[in-house]
Amino acid sequence: MTERRVLAEGRRFLLRRKRDLVRLAAWSLLESAHTFLGGYGVARALDDGFLAGRTGTGLLWLAVAAAGTLLGGFAVRGVFGGLAGLVEPLRDGLVRRAVSQALAAAVADPARAESAAGGTAVSRLTHQTEIARDSFAGLVLTARSFVFTALGALLGMASLEPALTLVVLPPLLLGLAMFLATLAPMAAVQRAFLDADEALSARVGAVGAGLRDVVACGGERHVTADVGRLIDAEARLSRRLARWAAVRTLALGAAGRLPVIALLLATPWLLRRGVTAGTLLGALTYLIQALLPALDALMTALGTAGTRLLVVLERFTAAPSELPARPERPASIKSAVLLRPTPPAAELRGVSFAYGPGARPVLDGLDLVLHPGEHLAVVGPSGIGKSTLTALLAGLLAPTGGTVAVAGVPALLPQQAYVFTGTVLDNLRYLRPDATPAQVRQTVDALGLAPLLQRLGGPDAVIAPGRLSQGERQLLALGRAYLSPAPLLLLDEATCHLDPDTEERTERALAARPGTLIVVAHRISSALRADRVLVLDGDRAQCAPHGELLARSALYRDLVGLWHPDAA
Numbered sequence: 001m002t003e004r005r006v007l008a009e010g011r012r013f014l015l016r017r018k019r020d021l022v023r024l025a026a027w028s029l030l031e032s033a034h035t036f037l038g039g040y041g042v043a044r045a046l047d048d049g050f051l052a053g054r055t056g057t058g059l060l061w062l063a064v065a066a067a068g069t070l071l072g073g074f075a076v077r078g079v080f081g082g083l084a085g086l087v088e089p090l091r092d093g094l095v096r097r098a099v100s101q102a103l104a105a106a107v108a109d110p111a112r113a114e115s116a117a118g119g120t121a122v123s124r125l126t127h128q129t130e131i132a133r134d135s136f137a138g139l140v141l142t143a144r145s146f147v148f149t150a151l152g153a154l155l156g157m158a159s160l161e162p163a164l165t166l167v168v169l170p171p172l173l174l175g176l177a178m179f180l181a182t183l184a185p186m187a188a189v190q191r192a193f194l195d196a197d198e199a200l201s202a203r204v205g206a207v208g209a210g211l212r213d214v215v216a217c218g219g220e221r222h223v224t225a226d227v228g229r230l231i232d233a234e235a236r237l238s239r240r241l242a243r244w245a246a247v248r249t250l251a252l253g254a255a256g257r258l259p260v261i262a263l264l265l266a267t268p269w270l271l272r273r274g275v276t277a278g279t280l281l282g283a284l285t286y287l288i289q290a291l292l293p294a295l296d297a298l299m300t301a302l303g304t305a306g307t308r309l310l311v312v313l314e315r316f317t318a319a320p321s322e323l324p325a326r327p328e329r330p331a332s333i334k335s336a337v338l339l340r341p342t343p344p345a346a347e348l349r350g351v352s353f354a355y356g357p358g359a360r361p362v363l364d365g366l367d368l369v370l371h372p373g374e375h376l377a378v379v380g381p382s383g384i385g386k387s388t389l390t391a392l393l394a395g396l397l398a399p400t401g402g403t404v405a406v407a408g409v410p411a412l413l414p415q416q417a418y419v420f421t422g423t424v425l426d427n428l429r430y431l432r433p434d435a436t437p438a439q440v441r442q443t444v445d446a447l448g449l450a451p452l453l454q455r456l457g458g459p460d461a462v463i464a465p466g467r468l469s470q471g472e473r474q475l476l477a478l479g480r481a482y483l484s485p486a487p488l489l490l491l492d493e494a495t496c497h498l499d500p501d502t503e504e505r506t507e508r509a510l511a512a513r514p515g516t517l518i519v520v521a522h523r524i525s526s527a528l529r530a531d532r533v534l535v536l537d538g539d540r541a542q543c544a545p546h547g548e549l550l551a552r553s554a555l556y557r558d559l560v561g562l563w564h565p566d567a568a
């Protein structure tokens with residue numbers, strides 16, 4: 001289906017460039033003349049010259065063959081000129097198409113444009129366009145050379161002795177057919193390889209953009225395993241491609257050598273028919289010097305450049321719906337989100353998670369729907385899975401069962417606040433580099449950061465992260481979260497080093513900010529401030545407002561009692 005579309009588009013492309021094709025063919029005819037004279041000159045030099053004792057005539061015919069070679073060189077010069085007229089418009093067209101595809105994808109799904117599809121578009125604009133251009137140029141050069149060389153050689157053999165073509169043509173066609181049979185499976189592997197290459201580009205691009213956060217949140221192992229899987233997949237496909245290349249080389253060997261063997265085997269029969277030694281040598285010259293090298297070049301180009309070109313062009317001509325799906329978001333979740341007029345801020349359906357295949361699940365069948373603007377506190381005994389839940393929501397972990405859907409890109413603040421060497425302003429604007437001075441001022445006011453900024457030497461002072469207290473680091477990270485455009489903030493005990501008053505002010509400001517807030521609470525006051533509280537308790541999680549939970553959950557009553565005996 002896509003192959004047919006590529007071929008149809010290719011036909012239209014070539015038909016629009018008839019003048020360039022005629023120019024190329026005219027120059028190529030000189031190459032036919034070169035081939036013709038090469039074999040014919042050698043045959044005549046022997047039969048009419050050297051074998052007949054006429055050295056002068058022999059030399060004259062050799063000079064004719066040499067003149068043919070000069071003609072060939074002249075032809076190549078013209079051919080390259082004509083080639084540009086075909087190749088450059090193809091490249092320009094592909095670049096235009098890659099840009100339109102990327103823009104269309106960005107309009108359809110802006111979040112995707114910033115992540116996975118960005119890498120894909122770059123791969124298409126650069127790597128794949130160049131593959132298409134080089135492959136097309138190589139293919140046109142070799143296909144044209146083969147056709148016109150074969151024309152010259154077959155005409156030459158027919159004019160020396162028509163029976164020669166009967167001997168040489170069948171094995172040549174057989175070899176070609178064998179080779180063509182390897183093209184379809186090779187294209188399939190090539191296609192899978194490019195899919196893997198695009199997936200890897202997209203993932204590496206996304207990881208590169210978030211590298212600081214990955215390190216700050218301790219996600220290196222997860223990211224390494226994730227990217228490692230993609231690299232392994234690409235390596236496996238490279239090996240399969242190499243195996244097909246070996247099969248193709250075998251076919252090439254057969255196609256290249258069989259005509260020569262057939263000619264040698266038929267020699268007694270040809271001699272009986274009165275074929276001369278000069279004619280036989282002329283035929284061998286046609287085979288060894290012209291036809292077989294041209295065939296060799298054509299097969300190599302078809303096998304490598306041809307399949308690569310087909311696969312790359314399939315991508316460029318694919319309708320947006322046929323493009324490879326964004327790997328990290330299952331289609332079912334995506335369509336569920338798209339169908340709702342106001343999607344939930346986050347939605348967990350039957351989510352289970354275990355840290356290993358044999359490990360006990362930390363979360364088991366958890367359902368949770370969070371609405372935009374909601375403020376949720378997560379509580380539970382130590383080691384019950386609160387951080388695991390935030391990592392799942394942030395996309396740092398993938399659920400082992402069920403689905404996690406989050407609208408937009410969330411920001412996760414772990415307990416160990418991440419602050420880097422740079423100015424105070426750089427640190428605050430890390431998640432929103434284009435924040436205006438007014439937005440920064442508003443953040444400083446809302447969170448009461450002015451005394452901290454003063455202590456640090458003002459917004460342009462450079463911070464040495466090692467010299468900040470844990471609380472100061474947390475305040476800076478919370479300021480950054482407040483300023484970020486993330487629609488969902490995940491605070492995983494991110495305020496534990498603040499005094500209760502500062503914590504309250506900060507949490508209230510973050511809850512008042514547009515967007516949804518999830519706080520892993522370490523004080524009862526935190527849970528009291530939230531709209532709802534999620535109590536994690538293995539497979540018996542409960543989610544409700546504080547008052548309701550006090551009545552319903554013994555575990556919650558215990559926790560509240562431990563934190564603050566009076567509140568229970």
Ligand SMILES: Nc1ncnc2c1ncn2[C@@H]1O[C@H](COP(=O)(O)OP(=O)(O)OP(=O)(O)O)[C@@H](O)[C@H]1O
Binds near residue numbers: 381385
């Ligand atoms: N990387 C990991 N590999 C294996 N097990 C892990 C890993 N991280 C956490 N766990 C285990 O998963 C369970 C849940 O851990 P998690 O950190 O989510 O709990 P928590 O509720 O946040 O705990 P705390 O309140 O002490 O921070 C614990 O039993 C923990 O030992």
